[in-house]
Amino acid sequence: MAVRLQFENSNDIGVFCNVTNKYIVTAFGGSENFYSVFEAECADHMPIVKTSVAGTTLVGRMTVGNKNGLLMPNSATDQELMHVRNSLPDEVVVQRVDERLSALGNCIACNDYVALIHPDLDRETEEIIADVLGVEVFRQTVAGNVLVGSYCSFTNQGGLVHPHTSIEDLDELSSLLQVPLVAGTVNRGSEVISAGMAANDWIAFCGLDTTATELQVIESVFKLRDAQPTQIVNEMRHSLIDAMM
Amino acid sequence: MGKPKKRTRGTEQEAAEEAEQAAADIGKGKSARVEEPSKEPDEGSDSDSEDYDVSTDDAGSSDEEEDSEDSQEEEEDKEEIDVDFDFFDPKPEDFHGVRALLNTYLDDKAFPGLSDFVDTIIEQTTVGTIVRTSESESAVGLITALNLHEKRNLGCIKEISAYLLEKCPADTKDKLSQALSGRKTALMINERLVNCPPQLANPLTTALFDEIAWATEDEPTQERRDEFEFDQYLVFTRAFRDPLVGEGGGAAASASGANKKSKQPKKEKQKAAAPDESALVFTRPEDEIFHQLSAWSFVYNAERSQNASGNELKPVRIVYLLDAKKVPEGRKRIKALVDV
Numbered sequence: 078m079a080v081r082l083q084f085e086n087s088n089d090i091g092v093f094c095n096v097t098n099k100y101i102v103t104a105f106g107g108s109e110n111f112y113s114v115f116e117a118e119c120a121d122h123m124p125i126v127k128t129s130v131a132g133t134t135l136v137g138r139m140t141v142g143n144k145n146g147l148l149m150p151n152s153a154t155d156q157e158l159m160h161v162r163n164s165l166p167d168e169v170v171v172q173r174v175d176e177r178l179s180a181l182g183n184c185i186a187c188n189d190y191v192a193l194i195h196p197d198l199d200r201e202t203e204e205i206i207a208d209v210l211g212v213e214v215f216r217q218t219v220a221g222n223v224l225v226g227s228y229c230s231f232t233n234q235g236g237l238v239h240p241h242t243s244i245e246d247l248d249e250l251s252s253l254l255q256v257p258l259v260a261g262t263v264n265r266g267s268e269v270i271s272a273g274m275a276a277n278d279w280i281a282f283c284g285l286d287t288t289a290t291e292l293q294v295i296e297s298v299f300k301l302r303d304a305q306p307t308q309i310v311n312e313m314r315h316s317l318i319d320a321m322m
Numbered sequence: 323m324g325k326p327k328k329r330t331r332g333t334e335q336e337a338a339e340e341a342e343q344a345a346a347d348i349g350k351g352k353s354a355r356v357e358e359p360s361k362e363p364d365e366g367s368d369s370d371s372e373d374y375d376v377s378t379d380d381a382g383s384s385d386e387e388e389d390s391e392d393s394q395e396e397e398e399d400k401e402e403i404d405v406d407f408d409f410f411d412p413k414p415e416d417f418h419g420v421r422a423l424l425n426t427y428l429d430d431k432a433f434p435g436l437s438d439f440v441d442t443i444i445e446q447t448t449v450g451t452i453v454r455t456s457e458s459e460s461a462v463g464l465i466t467a468l469n470l471h472e473k474r475n476l477g478c479i480k481e482i483s484a485y486l487l488e489k490c491p492a493d494t495k496d497k498l499s500q501a502l503s504g505r506k507t508a509l510m511i512n513e514r515l516v517n518c519p520p521q522l523a524n525p526l527t528t529a530l531f532d533e534i535a536w537a538t539e540d541e542p543t544q545e546r547r548d549e550f551e552f553d554q555y556l557v558f559t560r561a562f563r564d565p566l567v568g569e570g571g572g573a574a575a576s577a578s579g580a581n582k583k584s585k586q587p588k589k590e591k592q593k594a595a596a597p598d599e600s601a602l603v604f605t606r607p608e609d610e611i612f613h614q615l616s617a618w619s620f621v622y623n624a625e626r627s628q629n630a631s632g633n634e635l636k637p638v639r640i641v642y643l644l645d646a647k648k649v650p651e652g653r654k655r656i657k658a659l660v661d662v
């Protein structure tokens with residue numbers, strides 16, 4: 078299911094939060110409205126951590142993570158790192174990355190299995206990503222844009238990319254990521270997908286300005302209709318048993 | 323003055339002298355530069371009026387150029403760049419740019435009707451101008467006027483009215499509610515990015531008031547024509563307060579204009595609560611001039627003003643009511659400012 082919300086009058090949800098299958102990291106907000114939406118939807122299933130990154134509220138764009146780990150930029154302070162590490166479950170490895178391109182959320186897009194990264198990211202950073210997040214890493218561009226983290230957002234079920242992505246690029250990315258992809262917009266025509274929304278395998282959060290059409294597209298490509306956390310396990314049951322045999 | 327010297331001098335010997343000269347010339351050079359921009363807007367405003375006469379649809383463009391003396395740029399800390407400002411009628415594509423400009427319209431208060439508000443502004447193509455620079459695709463400035471009475475049932479307008487009434491000091495509340503419910507009151511919306519040059523004031527105000535005048539003649543239906551017959555303008559804008567200007571200066575050196583008598587009793591009450599009006603610093607010249615001509619006004623600290631520490635200018639929000647009859651005088655003064 079898809080939920081609309083705002084952070085202090087801004088529709089750019091994805092800037093202020095990081096949503097994964099295991100946890101959610103949000104920014105400190107002036108009012109509790111933002112945080113309370115996440116609490117209402119997800120508090121039963123996973124921890125929701127409030128933090129700042131480098132003293133800013135730009136949590137979604139500075140950090141990147143999945144169920145295995147969370148990467149924070151070198152500008153994140155020690156206290157912030159400690160706070161997040163303490164608040165997240167032990168299986169989630171929190172690591173600070175020394176990288177010139179410090180807006181990790183803009184440079185890296187990932188789900189639990191694959192990551193797309195900015196072509197200019199250090200080799201060292203690439204290794205850390207592969208290690209901490211437990212993903213296969215690909216250097217790619219999206220619609221000719223190097224900020225892959227900004228212009229595409231994908232989960233284990235599906236993904237949304239920049240509206241000007243060509244069909245060939247869509248096919249290529251889709252085969253790399255092994256998930257269905259759709260080119261679309263969010264927040265009433267905004268092309269910066271990841272800034273406008275945040276999603277995991279069973280819920281998506283979008284800005285208040287997102288039109289009904291955009292919401293339908295998101296719900297369909299991310300397979301959110303009738304999605305409950307337990308259903309994922311049921312769906313995967315077949316493949317799990319096959320693997321054991 | 324410095325320019326021709328640099329161009330002709332080529333020898334190494336004189337290069338050292340040149341550097342010294344440039345330093346000395348900075349004083350002269352600057353004054354030369356200040357004169358020149360004032361010539362530009364003259365031409366700009368002439369072509370402005372031509373453009374508006376000719377074109378009724380979009381792209382009434384006008385160039386506002388900041389003077390730049392390239393050869394001296396590198397020598398000085400200040401860099402001047404040429405910027406062209408274009409003026410357009412509002413279009414649907416401007417939604418995101420305008421929304422960004424109006425994001426803090428109600429300061430930190432939640433404004434759920436913001437998107438509707440932006441929609442209302444953009445739909446009104448006959449009155450309203452959006453400023454863009456040639457490089458960026460999003461709006462850097464906006465000026466428009468909405469008929470408060472016509473739009474009174476919109477959620478966004480109700481929110482704005484409620485917010486203004488909330489912030490209004492007790493003694494001005496009656497005047498404000500009268501203005502808000504007046505049949506011919508316009509809400510003038512005037513927002514720009516912080517570092518837009520003051521030369522924009524004249525073309526923007528010209529554009530707005532000319533378009534209002536044309537709308538009263540050209541609109542297809544009588545209802546629409548009447549919609550733009552404004553007798554007063556409610557302006558809700560931003561300014562700064564200089565904390566170094568003490569409250570002692572209030573009574574004696576207060577602002578000019580007919581509002582002096584009505585303001586003084588208010589001032590004594592307000593000294594403790596609201597910022598002193600004489601300490602106001604306006605970043606936009608048209609605001610300063612219209613405020614001087616306003617019938618009444620009130621000021622309150624913007625929510626973030628506590629963050630400005632020490633002697634920095636503190637942001638305030640100011641609301642004033644401008645009678646339509648005072649507008650021609652205001653326009654004359656704005657034009658005069660720029661032509662100096």
